[in-house]
Amino acid sequence: MTSPSDFPTPPVPGRLLDVEDVTVFRGDRLVLDGVSLTLDAGDAMILTGPNGAGKSTLLRTISGLRRPDSGEVIRYGDLAWLGHQDALKPGLTLAQNLALAEKLGTNSLPDALDALDLTHLTDLPARLLSSGQKRRAAFARVMLSGAPLWLLDEPTVGLDVASIERLGAVMAAHRAKGGAMIVTTHVPLPLDNTRSHELPSLAHVESFWLS
Amino acid sequence: MTAFLALIDRDLRLAFRFGADTLASLLFFILCGSLFPLALGPSPDLLRHMGPGIIWVCALLACLLPLDRLFGAELEDGSLDLLMLTGPAPAAVAFAKMAAHWLTTGLPLLIASVPLGIMLGVKGSELPLLLFGLAMGTMSLSLLGGMAASIVLGARRGGVLLPLLVLPLATPVLIFGAASSYAGQLATSPAASLDLLGACLFACLPLCPLAAGQGLKAAVG
Numbered sequence: 404m405t406s407p408s409d410f411p412t413p414p415v416p417g418r419l420l421d422v423e424d425v426t427v428f429r430g431d432r433l434v435l436d437g438v439s440l441t442l443d444a445g446d447a448m449i450l451t452g453p454n455g456a457g458k459s460t461l462l463r464t465i466s467g468l469r470r471p472d473s474g475e476v477i478r479y480g481d482l483a484w485l486g487h488q489d490a491l492k493p494g495l496t497l498a499q500n501l502a503l504a505e506k507l508g509t510n511s512l513p514d515a516l517d518a519l520d521l522t523h524l525t526d527l528p529a530r531l532l533s534s535g536q537k538r539r540a541a542f543a544r545v546m547l548s549g550a551p552l553w554l555l556d557e558p559t560v561g562l563d564v565a566s567i568e569r570l571g572a573v574m575a576a577h578r579a580k581g582g583a584m585i586v587t588t589h590v591p592l593p594l595d596n597t598r599s600h601e602l603p604s605l606a607h608v609e610s611f612w613l614s
Numbered sequence: 615m616t617a618f619l620a621l622i623d624r625d626l627r628l629a630f631r632f633g634a635d636t637l638a639s640l641l642f643f644i645l646c647g648s649l650f651p652l653a654l655g656p657s658p659d660l661l662r663h664m665g666p667g668i669i670w671v672c673a674l675l676a677c678l679l680p681l682d683r684l685f686g687a688e689l690e691d692g693s694l695d696l697l698m699l700t701g702p703a704p705a706a707v708a709f710a711k712m713a714a715h716w717l718t719t720g721l722p723l724l725i726a727s728v729p730l731g732i733m734l735g736v737k738g739s740e741l742p743l744l745l746f747g748l749a750m751g752t753m754s755l756s757l758l759g760g761m762a763a764s765i766v767l768g769a770r771r772g773g774v775l776l777p778l779l780v781l782p783l784a785t786p787v788l789i790f791g792a793a794s795s796y797a798g799q800l801a802t803s804p805a806a807s808l809d810l811l812g813a814c815l816f817a818c819l820p821l822c823p824l825a826a827g828q829g830l831k832a833a834v835g
Contacts, residue, residue: 466699469835484699488692494631495624503620507700548700 413479417444419552419583425474427464433605434460440600444581447594452602458587462554481550485558489541493530497540500529509549518573519543534561553584568593617702618710625714635680636718643676643723647730658735665734666744666795669727674784677755680719681763682773698834704827712760720752740798751791754815757822758783764829787814
């Protein structure tokens, strides 16, 4: 695990993330063109844009999985990641699936499961869970980490209305504790005071770059 | 360190839960070894002489079988993203997976090589040396194989590339390993070949996880 001292000192107190003029190519296609954004404690930023606008790519770049081709991503704290896939092994129980995240993180598993209404499923193999339950289980992993910065790629896929409400409550609590999050979603989330960042589709510049 | 052990623990649980991968390489090993008497004829002298070589080649091939899924499954279900972001260092992740590969493939092969060796007429007094060599050999193969698996990860037709990458790298292990196993039959000292086999293992031990860690990072990027 990275300790807090591994991160640079934020220029502004409470600053969690600086993305400066990030450009990313996929092959020879331009996916992100000079994206800049900042995130402070308590912020919730919704990434919007048409399919293929590079929302997931931006999240992966911010997380550090992918290096930007130009520009810089500076994080001032740990992050928790919720990817497109739930990363659950079908043969393991919910508790076994989350065991690694629990060991690495700082929050308790029962609390996280309780907040997401998963307690009664703890000992069930993940293959028996519905897609909504799996999505909540993956979200429980984010809660376990105790990291201030959450990167959530479509957290509401497959969730019913009650679950989305529950997720909204968890997110609000995280913001109240000084956390922040960047979320890609096509569904309105029950969150107040969100900021949004629109990514334009760059499909039309493809021919330009190829020439 | 706890995360490292937790990762091995998780892989072992998965292997026990779905024994198919372990069982497949084990059965492949035994079947492959049993084919030689059918093809070479039942001459006990010939089989006894070829026994250690047959076991080494079969073990090498059987080790390759589960490599394709070693990191492939992690990449497909998104676990690899998480491991790279919040888990231990990439090289440690790779090393944990290699250790799990040895525990679920190398170790069963080692045990299965006893009945296979006896079937091929390897003398009881020659077996400990064969097993000792195989133990080091399969460890090296898990390390080399894990490295190759991480390098071809995400590549199209990676499964086809994998043997082409591993087998040439594994030749020193095969040469020195088999040579050490023949020492009993030829009444020579196995020391030199065992030394070189150990050297291969100790070269692989730091280098392969490092290379594999870089491969994993490249695969998720």
